[in-house]
Amino acid sequence: MTRARTAPDDRTARGTDRAPAMSDVAQVAGVSHQTVSRVLNGHPNVRPETRERVLSAISQLGYRRNTAARALVTRRTGAIGVVTEDSPLYGPTMTLIALENAARGQGVYVSVATVTRWDVPGVQASLEHFLDQGVDGVVVIASHDEAVRAVQDYRSRVPVVMVGPSELDGGVRTVAVNQYAGARLATRHLIEHGHTDIVHVSGPPVWLDARARARGWRDAMLQSGLEPGEPLAGDWTASTGFRIGKELIERSAARPLPTAVFAANDQLALGLLHAFAESGVSVPREVSVVGFDDVEGSAHFFPPLTTVTPDWAALGRRCLEQMVAALDGGTGEPVLVRTGLTVRASSGPVRR
């Protein structure tokens, strides 16, 4: 009685090891499988009494709809893929979390794939991975030049949303934090405190984020009639911030220390703070420091860090909205999410 295969007229005598199917529910409720399907899909034309019988049969059997069978016929798996970086960068992690939360609220499953380097083969391998899985759409959390190129070059059957670039050609939808506005906010904050010599330590220039932040700083400077000079190119790490901080101090014999530094992210700012502290340069008395991201713990850096605070949760939510719109075949305007500034002890008025 527990044969793996059963004759057609024997369907209800399926092995006890097998999960119940729609036909089992139908039998228990005394209706056809189609009626069960109608109840499950919220079809209106079902008598309330029938609906009740079906629902109670479902809970009695612990029935769970088989997604594979459903996906086979509807051609929708209800899953989306998210490509993100394989290092725990704060922004991408927060975005992923918010995106997942929003997705679960809509009954969308979220699959992840990480990428070690944002090169074309790496990104396209992730896209392939998801297409093999049969996702309905893919979200790529990256504002890296090559990632953008990889996505734009890739013709896929499913919609793609990029988180990072502020807008893109080629039918790729975008959602982004307003990096530019955030950087201007930070720079203006420093200018309002009387700073005129404000150095920018940028992220790696192949990142769109890094360039947008640098542009925001530059434009804020120019608009106040200040000479921005060249930003110091870094990456996103504290080690590089530390190295650049040390360099600024070393060369201060020739070129005096700036009165303020705007770092492209909090890790860079952390490294700068470390370098200044180690060399006895007082922050914010001698140098003000402002970061970007508001990472966990930045309120307890030494001193607590003034930093630009993106609304990551909003980014994740808007991203899912874009994806849902794309799945429904709608058009999508690029979305920009606002940023705030959290002022802490690392920035203050000029004191020279």
Added chain:
Amino acid sequence: MTRARTAPDDRTARGTDRAPAMSDVAQVAGVSHQTVSRVLNGHPNVRPETRERVLSAISQLGYRRNTAARALVTRRTGAIGVVTEDSPLYGPTMTLIALENAARGQGVYVSVATVTRWDVPGVQASLEHFLDQGVDGVVVIASHDEAVRAVQDYRSRVPVVMVGPSELDGGVRTVAVNQYAGARLATRHLIEHGHTDIVHVSGPPVWLDARARARGWRDAMLQSGLEPGEPLAGDWTASTGFRIGKELIERSAARPLPTAVFAANDQLALGLLHAFAESGVSVPREVSVVGFDDVEGSAHFFPPLTTVTPDWAALGRRCLEQMVAALDGGTGEPVLVRTGLTVRASSGPVRR
């Protein structure tokens, strides 16, 4: 010619909008669909020449096997679910990344769900979510008491692996960082530098991790004939570390500052460093501080933090191994992953 439904004898005339199916490949290659399936599944009994024909038909058509159809008959989706916390804690994030990397290497898809609070309903909702999706197994990254209870109480059709607890009853497999050994390592490091008054700031006691770390500290103290006293109960945040640091300083009139503090994680340590710096207490001259996790940037805290360094990548890999073993129906011994100690400037010899 592009009707949605086609007659059986008309299968090859499917609409151009539809992805190619195995039968299309079969037609192009001049074989049966079954032979295509054999090639795809690496079945040995296929003539090399036939295999070549099939492979070239596959690449010519851009064929991709339909996972839904496959899952329907094999009862395996090839996907696993991962439940993790919806805040960007360092350890869980790193574990997820490593797990995903390992999974992709094995052709396993990784679906994620986050949990806001580790209570029974929350955890079980995530498990339900994954069972609805039809995953082959679930990994729960949590060493929280209630999460453990939720998982143990939940009778699921699929294997569950917990990352965090060092071992568990009820058929739940476990993979964990050796918290206990890491905490002993950190404590012994301090003892070897001559410290005798070593305070422990613990994580929230409902976390198994927190208790294991506290036990490691306690045992190391006792084995050296030192009196551990009661640990100070914190949570995992820098704010709490800051508060506790301030309290230690305030009461130092009555009870002198300890010469060393072992914090249950790096965030707590960061808060402690902040409190000490703000009050002019020199680290490590007056107090040594050791953390746990080796988070991004801990090398640039002020001063750079001595901390226990778990091998997160190994944790993720071992976790997937456990899952694969479970899927194959094998038995599984609890796995413990080793920890190291990264010594930096925040700890040093006693100077009193």
Added chain:
DNA sequence: CCGTATGCTGTGAGCGCTCACACAGCAGCC
């Protein structure tokens, strides 16, 4: 009293794949 509309339910096909099995061809062996 018939024809049409409307609410509720059932029937059957088919999504694209894998599994079990059939079967042809060829070798080797009494």
Added chain:
DNA sequence: GGCTGCTGTGTGAGCGCTCACAGCATACGG
């Protein structure tokens, strides 16, 4: 020659669901 075994391939059923459509009531207009 006939039996066995092996290799390579094809045939057909069925996984559990949704979709299109058929049916059978009851209602309502003429």
